Amino acid sequence: MKRLRRPLIIIGSVVTSFALAIGGLFAAWLAGMHVPIASGATYLRIEKIAPLSSADRVSGGPTQPFFILLVGNDSRPGVGGARGDALHVLGVNPARHQATMLDIPRDTCWNGDKINAGNTHGPRQQANDVGGLLGVNISYVVDVDFAGFTSLVDGVGGVNLNVPTQMHDGYSGAYFNPGMQHMNGQNALAFSRDRHDFPSSDLVRTSNQGILILAAMRQLRQEMQSAGGEFKLLALLGRHAQLDGIGINDLYHLGRLAFSLNPDQIKNIRIPVVNGQCLNLGAGAAGLFADFRDDGVVEGQ
Amino acid sequence: MLLPRRLVVLLALVVALAACGGSGKHQAKASANGTPKVSNKETDLTVGTVTVETAGPDVNLGKPQQKAVLAASQTYLDSAVIAPLTSGAVGAGFAPLFDPSIRGAATGADNATLTDAPIGKVKKFNQTASPVAISALADGSGAFVYLASNFTVNVKATTADGPATLTKNVELTFAPAGSKWTVTAYRVTALRKLPASTASSTAAQSTGGTSK
Numbered sequence: 001m002k003r004l005r006r007p008l009i010i011i012g013s014v015v016t017s018f019a020l021a022i023g024g025l026f027a028a029w030l031a032g033m034h035v036p037i038a039s040g041a042t043y044l045r046i047e048k049i050a051p052l053s054s055a056d057r058v059s060g061g062p063t064q065p066f067f068i069l070l071v072g073n074d075s076r077p078g079v080g081g082a083r084g085d086a087l088h089v090l091g092v093n094p095a096r097h098q099a100t101m102l103d104i105p106r107d108t109c110w111n112g113d114k115i116n117a118g119n120t121h122g123p124r125q126q127a128n129d130v131g132g133l134l135g136v137n138i139s140y141v142v143d144v145d146f147a148g149f150t151s152l153v154d155g156v157g158g159v160n161l162n163v164p165t166q167m168h169d170g171y172s173g174a175y176f177n178p179g180m181q182h183m184n185g186q187n188a189l190a191f192s193r194d195r196h197d198f199p200s201s202d203l204v205r206t207s208n209q210g211i212l213i214l215a216a217m218r219q220l221r222q223e224m225q226s227a228g229g230e231f232k233l234l235a236l237l238g239r240h241a242q243l244d245g246i247g248i249n250d251l252y253h254l255g256r257l258a259f260s261l262n263p264d265q266i267k268n269i270r271i272p273v274v275n276g277q278c279l280n281l282g283a284g285a286a287g288l289f290a291d292f293r294d295d296g297v298v299e300g301q
Numbered sequence: 302m303l304l305p306r307r308l309v310v311l312l313a314l315v316v317a318l319a320a321c322g323g324s325g326k327h328q329a330k331a332s333a334n335g336t337p338k339v340s341n342k343e344t345d346l347t348v349g350t351v352t353v354e355t356a357g358p359d360v361n362l363g364k365p366q367q368k369a370v371l372a373a374s375q376t377y378l379d380s381a382v383i384a385p386l387t388s389g390a391v392g393a394g395f396a397p398l399f400d401p402s403i404r405g406a407a408t409g410a411d412n413a414t415l416t417d418a419p420i421g422k423v424k425k426f427n428q429t430a431s432p433v434a435i436s437a438l439a440d441g442s443g444a445f446v447y448l449a450s451n452f453t454v455n456v457k458a459t460t461a462d463g464p465a466t467l468t469k470n471v472e473l474t475f476a477p478a479g480s481k482w483t484v485t486a487y488r489v490t491a492l493r494k495l496p497a498s499t500a501s502s503t504a505a506q507s508t509g510g511t512s513k
Contacts, residue, residue: 053493055411058474058486059402227449227474227486228436231354238356238441248356248440249476252447256486 056260061253065093065296068140068254069127070213072192073119075145082145084119084126086192086209089134090266091296092257099261100298102288103210103270104130105202109278119143123244135293140254141244148240149192150185153216155236156223158184161191161215164208169194188212203270210268217263224259267298344383346375346452349432355439362437366448369482370475373398374433374450377473381416382428382454389422399484400476407487414491417456417467426458448482449474462496 072086087104106116110129118129123141131138144152153159160182167174173186174194183191192212198204224230234255238248246254271289272282291298348371353362380392395416399407413419431453438447449472456467469491475482 052490053414054488054490055406055414056488057403057406057411059400059476060485226436226451226488227447227472228352228354228434228451231352231436231438231447231449234438235354235356248438249446252438252486 058253058256060250061094061257062092063094065091065095066140067091067131067134067136067138067296068142069123069130069138071119071123071126071141071143072149072209073143073145076147081120082143084116084143086206087116087126087130088210088213089130089136089138090258091136091292091298092261093296094257096295096297097261098265098297099258100267100269100292100296101210101213102134102292102298103206103268104133105206105270105273105279107202107277107279108133108271108273109280114278123242127244134289136289138245140246140250141242142237142246143242143244144240146189148242150189151240152236153183153185153188155240156216156220156233158182159188159212159216160219161188161212163191164211165197167191167194167197169196171196200275203273203275207268207270210270214263214266214268217258217261217266221259221263224255230255230259267301269298269301344378344428344430344454346371346378346430347432349434349452351435351437353437353439355443357439357441358443360439360443360445362435362445362448366437366445366482367435370435370448370450371433373475373482373484374452374471374473377471378430378454382456382467382469385416385418386420386423386426386456386458389418391416391418398473399487400478403485403487407484411487411489415487415489417469417491417493420458420460420465420467420493420495423458423460423465426456428454428456430454445477447474447476447485460496465496466494468492 068090070086070088070090071084073082074085075082083106085106087106089102089104090099091102092099104115106114108115110118110133115129115133116126119126123143126143127138127141160180162180163176163178165178167176169175169190172190172193172195174190174197176187176191181187192209193205194208195201195205220233224233230252234248234251237243237251243251269288272285273279274282287300288298291300348367351362351367353360376392376394377398380395380398384390384392384395391412396404396408407415433450433452436449436451437445440446451470451472454467454469454471456465456469458465458467469489472488473484474486476485
């Protein structure tokens with residue numbers, strides 16, 4: 001019995017030692033996890049996750065309301081002149097963080113001619129004519145031709161657009177069903193050129209161009225959330241658009257400002273005109289322009 | 302024969318007690334010190350992807366310009382993240398990084414997001430950072446007009462109130478200012494998981510201002 005007892009004591013001691021060792025390590029681990037050991041208290045772990053904070057700022061942006069003219073001209077192989085067939089003025093109010101876009105039909109009368117003729121003398125003349133019509137000083141112009149437009153759209157990977165009505169036009173090549181579609185540059189160009197599908201011709205086309213611009217802004221706003229994305233877009237604009245009153249440097253600041261605006265809250269208004277060969281301003285135009293002119297934002301629409 | 306066996310038992314107990322006292326020793330060391338030394342292994346940022354966009358001819362971003370962006374990003378990390386956790390105060394290199402037109406915002410309204418001063422000095426921490434992605438924009442002549450860095454920092458810290466974690470994504474856009482590049486725009490997000498009492502002091506978070 002004595003012989004058996006001694007080995008048992010030794011084995012028991014060793015086992016106890018290991019148990020204590022493992023227990024000690026476990027206790028240390030628990031202590032590290034801030035779990036009270038044998039305190040009898042209920043442990044409550046409280047962790048507050050502070051809200052995700054963000055800071056987004058850019059230097060050098062304008063602080064006063066400003067107006068930027070977006071021009072799509074019809075210059076393409078075999079067709080010279082570069083008339084401003086798509087004319088859209090974006091008024092931006094940085095302080096209010098709001099904007100309004102006025103769509104100008106290309107056949108709107110100005111100084112005895114169609115207003116789109118101004119672009120044949122360059123983007124600045126077009127800006128002066130449109131600015132004169134609206135009574136605003138247009139500081140910046142971004143002017144693209146057919147090739148530039150398609151390259152821009154393709155460069156950003158196409159645009160998602162909600163086509164409002166059936167389109168079946170052999171002149172422009174617009175064959176679209178209503179509903180959301182992803183368009184490449186060629187399709188987007190066809191969409192923006194189609195006027196033969198509509199009784200009011202260029203008026204609907206002008207509105208559709210506004211829809212396309214806002215759709216592009218909506219998409220770019222989601223995708224251009226980094227400097228890398230912004231640089232890509234600016235490089236595309238630099239290569240494929242004619243800029244007036246603005247360089248790449250300024251465009252970066254304006255782009256940051258523009259993409260901070262919610263396109264869903266940008267009012268898109270086609271100016272009222274009276275149908276005819278050369279479109280005269282319709283009722284309400286003077287009031288609309290005055291509303292637009294004072295701070296870049298139209299209130300009463 | 303009995304003595305050696307008792308010695309074996311005794312030794313086993315000593316080993317067990319030593320194991321039990323592992324964490325205690327660590328805590329005792331920390332508490333005995335009074336002002337525990339913050340352990341901080343320096344994080345040296347490295348260049349990751351380099352992307353060049355150009356409105357003109359194809360150009361490459363040279364090593365000196367990459368180094369300039371990396372150095373400025375390192376200064377930001379050291380002064381805005383590491384320094385506050387180490388000493389409780391933002392480093393001296395922070396404010397000069399920014400263009401004067403946004404320096405006021407960076408040191409004012411946006412400071413609580415841009416820097417980790419609100420967390421304050423911690424007992425200990427370690428941090429990791431992603432490689433710095435560099436983007437560059439060249440104008441029609443091929444001259445670089447903007448450079449940007451983008452990186453993410455993860456910090457695990459122990460504050461006086463308990464463990465804390467920080468995840469920060471930093472985008473700094475640089476414009477040339479003479480021979481230097483200064484930060485002309487920034488986008489920074491910070492997610493802080495803090496012990497309750499610490500978090501309450503950082504509840505007021507800043508966001509971008511009117512020049513957004």
